[in-house]
Amino acid sequence: MNKKQRRWRNRIIVALVIFAAALAVEQSGLLATLFGTPGDVYASFALFFVPYLIAGYETLLEAAHNIRRGDPFDEAFLMSVASLGAFAMVFFPQTEPHMAEGAAVMLFYQVGELFQSYAVGKSRKSIAAMMDIAPEYANVERGGVLEQVDPAEVTPGTVVVVKPGERVPIDGVVADGTSQLDTAALTGESVPRHVEPGAEVISGCVNMTGVLHVRTTKPYGESTVARILELVENASEKKARTENFITRFARVYTPAVTLSALALAVIPPLAGLGAWPDWILRGLTFLVVSCPCALVISVPLSFFGGIGGASRLGILVKGSNYLELLAHVDTVVFDKTGTLTSGTFNVVAIHPETGVDPDYVLSMAAHAESFSDHPIALSVRAAYSGRIDAEKIGEAREESGHGVSARVSEHLVLVGNDKLMAAHGAPWHDCDLTGTILHVCVDGKYVGHIVIADVVKEDAAAAIDGLHAAGVRRCVMLTGDRQDVAEAVATQLGIDEVHAQLLPEDKVSAVERLLAGEKDGARVAFVGDGINDAPVLMRADVGIAMGAMGSDAAIEAADVVLMDDKPSKIAAAMRVARKTMRIVWQNIIFAIGVKVLILVLAAFGLANMWLAVFGDVGVAFLAILNAMRAMRVERD
Ligand code: ADP
Ligand code: MG
DSSP states (O other): HHHHHHHHHHHHHHHHHHHHHHHHHHHHHHHHHOOTTTTHHHHHHHHHHHHHHHHHHHHHHHHHHHHTTOOOOOOOHHHHHHHHHHHHHGTTTTTTHHHHHHHHHHHHHHHHHHHHHHHHHHHHHHHHHTTTTSSSEEEEEETEEEEEEEEEGTTTTOOOOOTSSSSSOOOOEEEOOOOOEEEHHHOOOSSSEEEEETOOOOOOEEEEEEEEEEEESSSSGHOOOOOHHHHHHHTTTSHHHHHHHHHHHHHHHHHHHHHHHHHHHHHHHHHTSOOOOHHHHHHHHHHHHHOOOOHHHHHHHHHHHHHHHHHTTTTEOOOOHHHHHHEEEEEEEHHHHHHHHOOOOOEEEEETTTTHHEEEHHHHHHHHHOOOSSHHHHHHHOOOOSOOGGGGGGEEEEETTTTEEETTTTEEEEEHHHHHHHHHHHOOOOOSSSSSEEEETTTTTEEEEEEEOBBBBBTHHHHHHHHHTTOOOOEEOSSSSSSHHHHHHHHTTOOOOESOOHHHHHHHHHHHHHHHHHHTEEEEEEEOOTTTTTHHHHSSEEEEESSSSSOHHHHHHHHHEEETTTHHHHHHHHHHHHHHHHHHHHHHHHHHHHHHHHHHHHHOOOHHHHHHHHHHHHHHHHHHOOOOOOOOOOOO
């Protein structure tokens, strides 16, 4: 509880104590002996009005403020009118007094509100616990001493020192030292990760054992931590349809029930059906019951909890609308490279043309690839043991889905698949090994090809199984790679449908075809790493990106980001999404059901104000408790 909540709580407690005392005095009949009738009614008015004001003055002010602004219809209004109305029964001193109910409405409403505010704060905090990843400083060595500097001031390439117990402040590569990193805050993974020189580390992980020297590769603003914080801050702006529906519903509903309550209070007595106080009281009771607090608060809270729960698994959902869509996904489309496969290719074979040195083929390829971020390029450079002289390279061009072209020491080099060769009219010939083939052509002459192979991610098969088990109808794989490679991977993983040799734009149209073929309400998710597929991420109903190795473009374009690149997290995300939607609907049905029931009872005069108060606060209470379940997730 924060300070404001504590003060609020104390005020409620004081009001409750006075209220209880007033109730005891009233019940004892003391007032009647002291003041006689109707003097006791005025006395009880005075007695109950004190705790009423202590607990409720803010709500009354808020209602007054809203009326002045011309936008009166909200809970504060309903509660103020209902409770003031009960007190107004003082004008009918001959009837039974209802002062206690007036105070009770406000008191219990405040108890409910306080609880809500606490619950919201708590689920926000669980996201914030994850948000605790923000580093406060970075240790930089200056003139032989370590200084703590603001991470935002550290330029890429600086070596920062991360001591055991500290968080890695900025993304980078380990320059010196070995250690274990706790990545749980980012990925939900509880097993620490071993790192040694050369390993990439992302900001937000906690260094557990040894001192690490990390050479930063990005400014703080582009580091993982800063990006996650930004995503989460914006998450609450993207509202789910259900959530918007509730807001709109409340906007129509509140004036409607206010009018009905008015009609209920006025029409029957005008028609001579009974005494005014009776009907006014029924109208007031009707107002209290009709307060939509439970819905208005518990639905957004459930979504908030779902997003918080997902974030504890290392799944960032950018808004409740995506959580809602995710719950209805029945087709999951995967990109192959970097998504289902690790994206680190091994060189299987180098097949030079006769008279060509295999090292020459690799060297040319590595040089031509030197400016590409494609996983293939990274792997080719890693396989090349010599030095790459950036001076020698010019006019480097990436042709997405094809390969690269570049000028290397005045030679025009092409590296890529048969489509690239065909597009440039270069000669090439096929290879009968299964694998991704990189043809290399220098100055229009074919020098040979490199066969590379990727391995599927450890959890890829489990991910597909998990999705099928979760009721996903089909898993589709799209790739720009060769048919035989694609089929081998698909068979290994149990993928239902494969489309190979696609250019990036073909992937968009493939997803569009799948979208068009969907049944009503069913959704298509696309999972990719953003290399060549950011447009597809945007086009799908739900775009899911690999966050750790994915490109910045992917993280921008995606709706859901998996922090640890594990495809198995998709099924976990869907489980969280479905659970959240279940909770949302339980709350909607439960809250509306109970309300309707008590409303009907109130209209027939069978529900008194007490039942109304407890009905309202009780439903809100249960709905909030239910909403908080969305936050609880199983970690693996
Ligand atoms: P995927 O759909 O599997 O993610 P991409 O669309 O990124 O694959 O690439 C499709 C194909 O294009 C690759 O299999 C490769 O043959 C070729 N290619 C793409 N980029 C490069 C590159 N930088 N170097 C060589 N070949 C490339
Ligand atoms: Mg790709």
